[in-house]
Amino acid sequence: MAAQSFDLIVIGAGPGGYVAAIRAAQLGLKTAVVEREHLGGICLNWGCIPTKALLRSAEVFHLMERAKDFGLSADKIGYDLDAVVKRSRGVAKQLTSGVGHLLKKNKVTVVMGEATIPSKGKVTVKTDKGTEELTAKNIILATGARARELPGLEADGDLVWTYKHALQPARMPKKLLVIGSGAIGIEFASFYNTLGADTTVVEVMDRVLPVEDAEISAFAKKSFVKQGMKIMEKSMVKQLDRGKGKVTAHIETGGKVEKHDFDTVISAVGIVGNVENLGLEALGVKIDRTHVVTDAYCRTGVDGLYAIGDIAGAPWLAHKASHEGVMVAEFIAGKHAHPVKPESIAGCTYCHPQVASVGYTEAKAKELGFDVKVGRFPFIGNGKAIALGEPEGMIKTVFDAKTGELLGAHMVGAEVTELIQGYVVGRQLETTEEDLMNTVFPHPTLSEMMHESVLDAYGRVIHM
Structure with missing residues (x-):
């Protein structure tokens, strides 16, 4: 042919x-x-x-x-x-x-x-x-x-799952270990934890959601812990002993190895x-x-x-x-x-609370040599968030002190995966702090917090 x-x-x-x-x-x-x-x-x-x-x-x-x-x-x-x-x-x-x-x-x-x-x-x-x-x-x-498979931690579909098994589980995990706290790991941890699984997350880096701004990671972690998750940072799963209906994980933290039993493990260690x-x-x-x-x-x-x-x-x-x-x-x-x-591509994570960001973290902006102005605004100061019953969250904006360029925006809380787009468009249009301050945000909306965060960076915040 x-x-x-x-x-x-x-x-x-x-x-x-x-x-x-x-x-x-x-x-x-x-x-x-x-x-x-x-x-x-x-x-x-x-x-x-x-x-x-x-x-x-x-x-x-x-x-x-x-x-x-x-x-x-x-x-x-x-x-x-x-x-x-x-x-x-x-x-x-x-x-x-x-x-x-x-x-x-x-x-x-x-x-x-x-x-x-x-x-x-x-x-x-x-x-x-x-x-x-x-x-x-x-x-x-x-x-x-x-999905990346680490030697000794390979999925078997029964006790050790990849994202595919986790999407159509044969049973509800009672005691769950999630290896990796990037977007995939933390979303599955959030899902199963909400439905009642006793959930532990192990992250090799020094914080969960390691690509996010450090303050946002810390805020999210506090929320996860409040919801009953156990978070182990700077930790590594060295081996999994698979038995009948249970897995014993050898988890190393600070040079010390402890054994913990689980009935299900989800591996989310990258791709x-x-x-x-x-x-x-x-x-x-x-x-x-x-x-x-x-x-x-x-x-x-x-x-x-x-x-x-x-x-x-x-x-x-x-x-x-x-x-x-x-x-x-x-x-x-x-x-x-x-x-x-x-750096103009937003990342969104749909755990509870949601996390979204675009551009540079505060640490990255400083590392690149920018003199920064940083603004923050909490959900608790926003009428719509309180009316929704979602008063936990924050919005953080990072500006170049010299030019007023929006270098990065970072959010944690209800619906932030939808809100982030406002800052994405702003960055695409090369917005400055002045443009954002002069923009009239509708009330009552969660988006008003985006305005207040900008105002806060320049010492002009109203509702805090």
């Missing part, structure tokens, strides 16, 4: 790949996307979306338990774990079928199978029906990443890029610690070969992948493309 030829072939149909393919098709490029498992990738099937559905169930359950605080009564509150999981899977399914529809609508050719790149501009796909040959001048690698079996080494693609090395335009150094999303390194976020996908499609089509700046 003759090879099918395209202007662009995208390998991987996650939030990077499918978005790149759609944008390329919109720009008139004849486009194919190759996917080995599910349209929508990890994000829609096993990541961002189904976890948010689970966390929403936990949030509603938590509110039901607090019914009395709101003058309401709710008796015999309980949950059906299978039904919670079923809802989550249904949400994921609805969105993945949506991706299929969008690709079809944009006339993107979808090839389901495993891709390799035997030589420049050629892609071979192993499908159910045999092998298909595709050619294109441009190829985008969007193969994503998978590794899916760089194997593609033929990248033979093509001369540079790979650094399982990630493809790229320039600002996602070029790999091999002519016509680009890499986007998780495979191209941090930050490992779906929205970064999508944005890079659009940028590369526009670059290939000869449009004026803007490289994606990592």
Whole structure:
């Protein structure tokens, strides 16, 4: 069979790949996307979306338990774990079928199978029906990443889980150990802890949510501990002894090893890029610690070969992948493309309380040599937060004292994953403290705290 030829072939149909393919098709490029498992990738099937559905169930359950605080009564509150999981899977399914529809609508050719790149501009796909040959001048690698497995701590699906097992649990953990307190670890810890699991989180760094601003991490930790979580920082799981229905974890803190028993362990210790079996080494693609090395335009150094999303390194976020996908499609089509700046990408964590941030932490800004002005505002000073029954949280803003540039914004509390976008837009438009102070924020909203935090940085705060 003759090879099918395209202007662009995208390998991987996650939030990077499918978005790149759609944008390329919109720009008139004849486009194919190759996917080995599910349209929508990890994000829609096993990541961002189904976890948010689970966390929403936990949030509603938590509110039901607090019914009395709101003058309401709710008796015999309980949950059906299978039904919670079923809802989550249904949400994921609805969105993945949506991706299929969008690709079809944009006339993107979808090839389901495993891709390799035997030589420049050629892609071979192993499908159910045999092998298909595709050619294109441009190829985008969007193969994503998978959970990192540490030796001795590998998942078995019974006692030790990865995120996939945690998304469709066979049982409710009673005593849970979560290894790693990045976004994935802390979201699962939050979900299971809210539903009643006795939860311990072990983090090798000196604080939970280690990429966040130190003050925000400390605030979140206090909340988690108040909710009954045990947090072990500067600690390491050295080994797991698996028995019948229980795991004994050897946890080292400050040079001392203690043994603790659990019935379930969730490992969330980072990710590794899916760089194997593609033929990248033979093509001369540079790979650094399982990630493809790229320039600002996602070029790999091999002519016509680009890499986007998780495979191209941090930050490992779906929205970064999508944005890079659009940028590369526009670059290939000869449009004026803007490289994606990592510090302009917001991170959102949907634990309880939520955490969101964009730009530099206070420590990073100082390390980069900025003279900073820092503002803070607590949720307890905001009318809407109190009315919502969510008075715990804070917003922190970091400005360059010389220019008034907003260097970073960091939040913890109810709905901050939605609020952060205001600061993201502000940074994109190169806002200064003056612009933000002169902006009229609607009342009563949580967003008013964003205004007050800016005012506080300049000694002008009103409600504190």
